[in-house]
Amino acid sequence: MDIIHPLDRYLRTDRLPHIWCPGCGIGIVISAMLRAIDRHISEGHFTQDDVATVSGIGCTARATLYLNFDSAHVIHGRAIPFAIGLKVIKPNLKVIVIGGDGDIAAIGGNHLLHSARRNMDITVIMVNNMVYGMTGGQVAPTTPMKVYTTTTPYGNLEYPLNLIKLVSSLNTNYVARASVTHPHLIERYIYNALSRDGFSFIEVISICPEVFGRHIGFRNPVELFNKLKSMIKFKAKPSIDESDIVWGKEIVLGEYVNEYKSGFIKLLYGS
Amino acid sequence: MDIIHPLDRYLRTDRLPHIWCPGCGIGIVISAMLRAIDRHISEGHFTQDDVATVSGIGCTARATLYLNFDSAHVIHGRAIPFAIGLKVIKPNLKVIVIGGDGDIAAIGGNHLLHSARRNMDITVIMVNNMVYGMTGGQVAPTTPMKVYTTTTPYGNLEYPLNLIKLVSSLNTNYVARASVTHPHLIERYIYNALSRDGFSFIEVISICPEVFGRHIGFRNPVELFNKLKSMIKFKAKPSIDESDIVWGKEIVLGEYVNEYKSGFIKLLYGS
């Protein structure tokens, strides 16, 4: 395996190019995540062998296939319990769950809720593209109201889930929102998440030009990117009340919860 | 069927006495619920034939067996989707889900979350006895930390779920907490919940002398009742920040969310 790109050592380069469509935001997230991990590794906090990535099924979930860590690409919605099994047995592992909004928040919602409540020591990175990408554009719990999708051809009637509010209502150590329009923030938040015990959650607002873009009339990646960018606001200390995504108007990025309580693993094994 | 007790018309009296242990709080909740329904019926808002009750499995869930409405006693955790199926097809029904904390918040947590998010027009009454009663005393997501149960014989390590916070983080119309120590409040909140569209959620703190009582050394129903009563605080307009249950110290009752947004059914069918 030739290493060319600076992140290639973390990639199964023999499997590139990946399956993601041109301009899909998922690759941006993974790239930022690898830089965050790389920084930890180069700072000596852990090694490449200590990292485990776990994902369910979906476009986002495919990420683990390309990563040169111990990885698991399991079933739709169940990455979190798999990850907990790993973490409890090998507490030294840095266990990272990567998944789409359907994977993590629809079918996997209950595991998100309860692992957050337990302050279980894993990091969950949810790529929110506001749609089911892999299956071709159905409504997601994160889809803005009124949007036409293949399963809501008369417009979505459901209020979108605010993951920041949900996860912050639980007992977690870290909750942040980033966006693919700002890769540095993704990197920083993932870095910060990996720097602590307990449960950490990062929502990354992403672009899916192929499917979501088509639904809202922005098939061109650059246009969709710029459209998203226009809604983004960054706040150093945002309040949870301002976390609702108002599509077309405002999406507030920032670290919403930032604490250092004991995680579940410490309670289980002692320190 | 002779009608003796004023609520007997709402009961399948041929099945009484019910299975609940002496002093179990569930009966108090059901009694209050029937009074709330009776008030609506006597005020002409709906009829006995318009009421549907649905439950999963658990001691609490057994309630539907005794109720003289169209009722369903289905499977563990799945009362909410069943109820949605009913409501969407027969929007005139007043659909009430009754369940334990395990049923609604553990295995059924995802359905709670997403139906609340949709502001789906059903009323969910969750009896929180902080334990799995029916299966004999295992830890529940609501069990206070450190409590010894049959599956946490070394003490519960998990932070208990605050349902009020969770449901309030979603898009619901009504969120309230009552307690079996104050039957009037249960009745009033259920009455209020049934007076509106959209999703309504009532948590009732209950006593399970048989199992939870045994775990914490309060097997006697009266003692457990008085112990619980000593923690109860009522607030007319409580804030969500004070909704955490601090077992032994403080449990704040009140109406946490009280809104009249359009429910899902109205969005679906128009008004």
Place this chain on the structure above:
Amino acid sequence: MIVDRCKECGLCINVCPQKVLERGNEFNIYGYRYVSPKYIEKCVGCRLCEYICPDFAIYVEVDGL
């Protein structure tokens, strides 16, 4: 009182502000010593006992209203 529904839990006795109720000495068909309104003359009709009874065993009839 619907004696065969009473399970002798004592909650009604506990909440009655007038100390009207007492555990009886007789067993119902399920073997519980059901509650009886021993000092019924003291009852103020507050219905707390009815509302607290988990077994639909006790209810209050207010006469002469």
Place this chain on the structure above:
Amino acid sequence: MIVDRCKECGLCINVCPQKVLERGNEFNIYGYRYVSPKYIEKCVGCRLCEYICPDFAIYVEVDGL
């Protein structure tokens, strides 16, 4: 550039503050006209292109540091 990884999405062109990059005219083995750093002399090494590329196709080597 790792030309065979590029998918012609244009995001790098969009974010480059210096307008260094342009869509090329040649096809890579997957049929995409990959990006090329046409005005590389203008590059300030900000790495925005590297960070934004979803395909690990472009990276920046900063010489002489």
Place this chain on the structure above:
Amino acid sequence: MRLEYLTGNHAIAEAAIIAGLKFYAGYPITPSTEIFEYLASKLPTKGGVVLQFEDEIASINAVIGASWAGAKAMTATSGPGFSLMVEALSLAIMTETPLVLAYVMRAGPSTGIATKAGQYDVMQVRWAAHGNYELVVYAPWSVQECLDLTIKAFNVSEMLRVPVILLSDATLAHIWERVVIREPPEVSIVNRKKPKVPRDKYKPYEPEEDLVPPMACFGEGYRVLVESLTHDERGYYKATNEVQRRLVWRLVNKVLKNKHLISDSATYLVDDADYVLIAYGSTARSAYALIRELRSKGIKVGLYRPKLLWPLDEEMLINSTIKAKKVFVVENNVGVYVREISRVLRNKEVISIPIIDIEVPTPDEIFEVMKEWI
């Protein structure tokens, strides 16, 4: 009557509308999703409701609820989703809830190859739920049959108060064929029996002679009781041998004793056949092609094709193979339904031809194995 050019998935959706579908709940999964999407755009125009839920578990439970509200209701899924629906399937069986489930098979185990076909799940569909019961499973082999058997699935489901499964696969789901569409009164549509007695005499699980109880629904004033516990005719829980036996055997027998009403199969040139090929679903197309080819070479082969997969019509199977010297069972899996065939054809040589092909076994692949035996 009208002509359409549709895929298998479209035909299932179209048929559901014709059969009177009023509620669809689902969760997207390849290769079944087009059923959902087709209905999402069409059903609301016919007064029905289509909802996407948070997962398959919610979907099927909502379908059960909707059926109890009086609607004809369905869902569609594939392997991983079906596996999640199994617990509720057992509930539907126990509570005798009419519903239709379209199961579009893909290559497994686990996530496998989502876009590709196989017939791996033909045993699963029969045995996956806990407890003993009979349910009804139809397997179409063409787009036309996707349509016809879906209508039949609804009818049987309403008639017997039993979940009915339409078992398709990824290949059938996505081929396009001409279909003839007939609407009522050109096709007959069956609706569940309603109570004939007044409310106070009605018992929700008291069967009539056909072993099927009339069904009152929510909001009709009958105070019905949907009960997942072992229950008597009133729906009251009873933990006794007597009640358990009566209930379980009735659930089984109401399907078996009415088999004549639901049975469906096709034969092709079996009368003089030395060899009978047995195949179902898309694979039967390949077997059929091979038979046509071999017949043209003078080899006497025939086809027995069960459309009703479960319960298998044993009599039909025996009669259709009575003269055959050998019976071959061709499946796009490791050879599983063949177990059922050999169980029934005890005195016949039964040869399994399991051909895994992510599209569909080809006639040549089948012949490759078959030729060793003839």
Place this chain on the structure above:
Amino acid sequence: MRLEYLTGNHAIAEAAIIAGLKFYAGYPITPSTEIFEYLASKLPTKGGVVLQFEDEIASINAVIGASWAGAKAMTATSGPGFSLMVEALSLAIMTETPLVLAYVMRAGPSTGIATKAGQYDVMQVRWAAHGNYELVVYAPWSVQECLDLTIKAFNVSEMLRVPVILLSDATLAHIWERVVIREPPEVSIVNRKKPKVPRDKYKPYEPEEDLVPPMACFGEGYRVLVESLTHDERGYYKATNEVQRRLVWRLVNKVLKNKHLISDSATYLVDDADYVLIAYGSTARSAYALIRELRSKGIKVGLYRPKLLWPLDEEMLINSTIKAKKVFVVENNVGVYVREISRVLRNKEVISIPIIDIEVPTPDEIFEVMKEWI
């Protein structure tokens, strides 16, 4: 060696500890809960972890994760819970994850009678997951066997990298019996094979001659890839016929070809028997009692008792019934495993004796049916 007086559920838990269990995840369900509770109090003292999850789905997925972290891991459940675990069971099969699942059957369908027994789920346990595969199922008939077969279940699971199911029932779960407990080295404990090649040569799904790949776990530096999609030896997704065939057939054959290592059954007086009763689990106790009684009256009956229910050891079955005039299959259900028996014993009269009894069929009940045939 030590003596204990335990219930079936306790014995399963005790055996798991002896076999090296390090992780239990579960969700309470009658009648399996005592396994969980026993382990919750004992396993932490042996360095293991016991966790209650939000549902059965989370539980089994956590078990799979823990197994990939290198721990021996298990869960226990009953019908409704098992039905929820099926999707992940398919994942465990696909990813060749060793795990043990104790399935304590109760009366179904659906919620049924939670506290009471039945053997309804003996087909479900084999066929419930989507996709084709073989898994291993043992059925004990006594508390001692709950212990012995649980240890065996762990050993086989590690040896073949396959989920193994211990199939008990509500009756067996709660009877108390004397058990002899042996710990290593008195019993042998098998651990999964580890890679013999360096990291860069290692392929997580490359089998050795026994068709089982050595298993590197997370955190051991091998960069393993757990893959639910159809995958090649490296774990790379490949949607081709070739890869799908190779994988599916290997998953099947690694169990079938190693059947001699896992086979287990018992016979009692079959050598001269005119009639052989076949029974498994708690019902076999009743059949055995009946045989003892009939033998004392001079009637030549014997017992064949498969302990390995799946895959059925066909050879053993045939050999054990070779002289019998008639074979009776006694089950506490509507008669389901008998299908498997008649499939195999093609030339033998096979009579089904299905007796639903919420405790266990009695010898008298069995004889009542049997006497019509002898």
Place this chain on the structure above:
Amino acid sequence: MRYELLIAGRGGQGILLIGRVLGVAASKYSNLYVTCSESYVAETRGGDSRADLIISNNEEELDFIKVRKADIAIFMHQAQLVKFSSLVKSNGTVYVDETYVSELPSNVGWRVLRASYTKLAEREIGNIRVANMVALGHLIGTTKLINPEAVEMAIDEVVGEEWSELNKKAFRLGLNIGV
């Protein structure tokens, strides 16, 4: 040697404890094989409680897990005696607690041993809850099924330290009935 024992009474009379102690005594301290199946109705007070034991010195003899025809029975209450008397052999040995059993079936050839276990427990030990151990003592003392020391070890193990002396006292009381 193979015995079937039936122990029955009302919930709350400690029926299952008799079975538990007997089982431990036989299997762990007497090298006997035992199968015990317990049944009780959880839901209402005063329902049936019953333990079926098969005890043998030969493992092969442990077959059906329930009592078919009991060699020995203890009935602690009239209701269960009526309900289960048909399960006892016509020449079986039957122990009854006269406190709660007043009528015996007439048409059977049982050898009946009786005493007022509950009253005895109340009077001699001051606790009616150990009436079960008095009955057990009576059974062991008269049948010699198991060595009394084994039973006492079993009591220690099953009931826990706090209550074991009290129970053993009751057991010894029963042992000496009629001696």
Place this chain on the structure above:
Amino acid sequence: MRYELLIAGRGGQGILLIGRVLGVAASKYSNLYVTCSESYVAETRGGDSRADLIISNNEEELDFIKVRKADIAIFMHQAQLVKFSSLVKSNGTVYVDETYVSELPSNVGWRVLRASYTKLAEREIGNIRVANMVALGHLIGTTKLINPEAVEMAIDEVVGEEWSELNKKAFRLGLNIGV
């Protein structure tokens, strides 16, 4: 009458649309029976795209759902011609888009009809995306498999109003090749 048709090319060349239009034309407007199975690789651009059609006037003749030996084929690109040429009968009729196909296999007896569909589309219609309809026109014009009016009705139905004129124009262009 039973024909097997194979239509193949690269993703993006509108292969499936040819199949779709043919299918509708045959089944809805010509009273023929059709089976069409489509295959394509979604994941990377320029992968294989292929439609297999069986067309017959007798329902009984619709058996295997894929092409075994095509009577007629359209190859829009060299890569797929190479890959799938073995699926065409040795005496089959083959249409090739000369724009992208330069070499034909020599050892088969195909009747080859060729034109530069893409170039024609670009030149005459001003849009290379309708090259597929040019090819279809060529096929219909020369085989008379289906009435051209039926095809035009199918085009109207399948491509939608906005694009139907353009496509029909291309189709007619193809119809007239070599006329």
